[in-house]
Amino acid sequence: MLSKGAFNALLKTLEEPPEHVVFILATTDIHKVPATIISRAQRFDFGKLTPDEIFARLQTVAKAEKFKYSDDILHLISSHSHGSLRDALTRLEKLTAFGTDVGLLEARSILGVTDKVLQDELIQIIISSNLSEVPNFFDKLNAQSIDSQVLSRDLLESLRGVMSAKLTGEISTSENSDGLNNLSVNQIIFLIKLLLKAYKDAPYSPETSLPLMLVSIEAAEHFKNTSASTTTPIGQLFNSAESFEPQKKNPRTQVSIDETKIRTVWDEVLDKMKSLNGPLATLLKNSPLLGVEQGSLTLGVKYLFHKEHLESTKNSQIISGVIAEVYGEPLAVHAKIIKEEKNDENKVAAVDALSVFGGEIIEV
Numbered sequence: 001m002l003s004k005g006a007f008n009a010l011l012k013t014l015e016e017p018p019e020h021v022v023f024i025l026a027t028t029d030i031h032k033v034p035a036t037i038i039s040r041a042q043r044f045d046f047g048k049l050t051p052d053e054i055f056a057r058l059q060t061v062a063k064a065e066k067f068k069y070s071d072d073i074l075h076l077i078s079s080h081s082h083g084s085l086r087d088a089l090t091r092l093e094k095l096t097a098f099g100t101d102v103g104l105l106e107a108r109s110i111l112g113v114t115d116k117v118l119q120d121e122l123i124q125i126i127i128s129s130n131l132s133e134v135p136n137f138f139d140k141l142n143a144q145s146i147d148s149q150v151l152s153r154d155l156l157e158s159l160r161g162v163m164s165a166k167l168t169g170e171i172s173t174s175e176n177s178d179g180l181n182n183l184s185v186n187q188i189i190f191l192i193k194l195l196l197k198a199y200k201d202a203p204y205s206p207e208t209s210l211p212l213m214l215v216s217i218e219a220a221e222h223f224k225n226t227s228a229s230t231t232t233p234i235g236q237l238f239n240s241a242e243s244f245e246p247q248k249k250n251p252r253t254q255v256s257i258d259e260t261k262i263r264t265v266w267d268e269v270l271d272k273m274k275s276l277n278g279p280l281a282t283l284l285k286n287s288p289l290l291g292v293e294q295g296s297l298t299l300g301v302k303y304l305f306h307k308e309h310l311e312s313t314k315n316s317q318i319i320s321g322v323i324a325e326v327y328g329e330p331l332a333v334h335a336k337i338i339k340e341e342k343n344d345e346n347k348v349a350a351v352d353a354l355s356v357f358g359g360e361i362i363e364v
Helices: 002-015 050-063 069-078 083-095 104-111 116-127 132-143 148-166 185-205 209-226 233-249 259-277 278-286 303-313 311-325 343-357
Strands: 289-293 297-300 331-338
Touching: 050 069, 069 083, 069 104, 104 148, 116 132, 116 209, 132 209, 132 278, 148 185, 148 209, 185 209, 185 278, 209 289, 259 278, 259 289, 259 311, 278 303, 278 311, 297 303, 303 311, 303 331, 311 331
Parallel strands: 297 331
Antiparallel strands: 289 297
C-alpha cells in the first residue's frame, strides 16, 4: 500500500541498507511494486496450497492443541479455504470459540458453509423444472437459518469445478452430484451467470434469499422449456450456434428458406431483438435485408465495422437464435457493404454512436 513517493524514499535505503537490517516486503499485488524495487530484491512467489496439504497441516495443529475435531470438519475447512493456509487457520480458530468438540453440522453453521446435499437438492429442483418445490426449498433454508448468499457462493464454486473438469477432460474428484456432472458446458455457463447475478444482488435485496429464489425459478423455467423443445430467447442461444454451424459446413443438409416469410416476420425479429440487445437491434433495423440463400441471409451495411459487428460469433448466434424463435429455423448471418447515400451520412454516424451507447433512432 506504499505510494510512489514512499517507494522512492524506500529505494534510497534499499540501495545503501544498514548492516543490521533485512527488509522483508510482502504483497499480493506484485504488479504495483516498481521495477526499481523488484530489481534490488530477491523474489519468492508463494502459490496456493492444495486442500490435502492444508488438511495435513490442520491435523498437525489440531493434534498439538488437543482439538477433538473430526477429519470431516478439517476437510470442510481445507476445501473452503481456497488454497490459503492462513484462512484455514483463521477458520479453525473461529471454531475453537465454540468449543473443541463440535459436530459437522454445527461446524457448517459456524463457518458459514453449506452442505453438498443442499446444493444438490437445489440443482435437482432446477434441472427437473420442479417449480412447485422452489418455495418449499427456500422455506427450509430460512427455517435452518442458512444464508442464501453463502449457498450461491458454494454453488458457484461447485459449478466452476465441474466446468473445469469437463473442459480439461478430467474426472472431477469433488463431491459433485450426478445432476451437475450431466450438465453441458453451455448449461453450466448459463447457471453460473444467473448465480453470479443472485450473489451480487443479495446485499441490496430487502430479503437476502429473494435473488437466489428468482434465478432458481428462471433457471427451472429455462430447463423446462428446453427439455420440451420449446424455444426461448435464452434457451435458443444455446442451441442455435450448434445448429447453424453444421449447416454452413455441410451445405447439402441446409434447409430451403421462404424469403417472403422471412421478410414478413422481420419486424417481429427486430422487436424481439430489441428486448435482448438494443444496440444490435438498432444496427439490424438500419441494415436492409438484401436476400436469403440456403441456410443464411445477407444484410446490407454501410461500413466494414458494421459487417464485422454483425458477423461476430457472439452477435451472429444471438441473431440466429431470435430468427429460429420467430421463423422456426436458425439461419447464418452474413453482411455485405453497400454504397452509402450522401444524404444519409448523418444517420449512419448516428447509428454508429447508438451501437456504442445503446440507444435507438425514433423516426417521426
